[in-house]
Amino acid sequence: QSTLKRIEAFWGFHRDLVQKTQEQQPDEQERLMMQDLENWTSKDHWLFVILQDEQDVGFVHLQRIGSIVVQLEDVFVDEAMRGQGIASQAILLAEQAQKIPGIEAMTLQVVTRNEAALRLYHKLGYDTMSMVTLRKEFGENHRDRQAEFLGMTFQI
DSSP states (O other): OHHHHHHHHHHHHHHHHTTOOOOSOHHHHHHHHHHHHHHHTSTTEEEEEEEETTEEEEEEEEEEOSSSEEEEEEEEEOGGGTTSSHHHHHHHHHGGGGGSTTOOEEEEOOOTTOHHHHHHHHHTTOOOOOOOOOOOOSSOOOOOOEEEETTEEEEO
């Protein structure tokens, strides 16, 4: 139950980054969280609960995305527990995936306006830009900030 609540808070955090309101009804939201939980525990996925002093305070979700790469899909630490190095420690533990035969790298994607996460990942050595994910909004675009990249302007 606590993991489902954290999945809900995780998606709420990302909605808030772009000032988007929640459009699902509570029963639809619960169905989507259950679907995430099912997907995140299926083949080639690993969902780890983060424990601090024997208390459940977050989660890490990994996915094998090819024969040599594991992706750090999602990291979430309860808001009250942030700033204590818990996410850093969880990511370092997740990097033990390099012990899986054939795994040569761990990748991640981060929302560009999630500057705290960008700083954390960079501090932990994630400094090679290998892909850029572009997004086209089909509804109203709630992104009010811009960034220049290779001479082009993008909404973030």
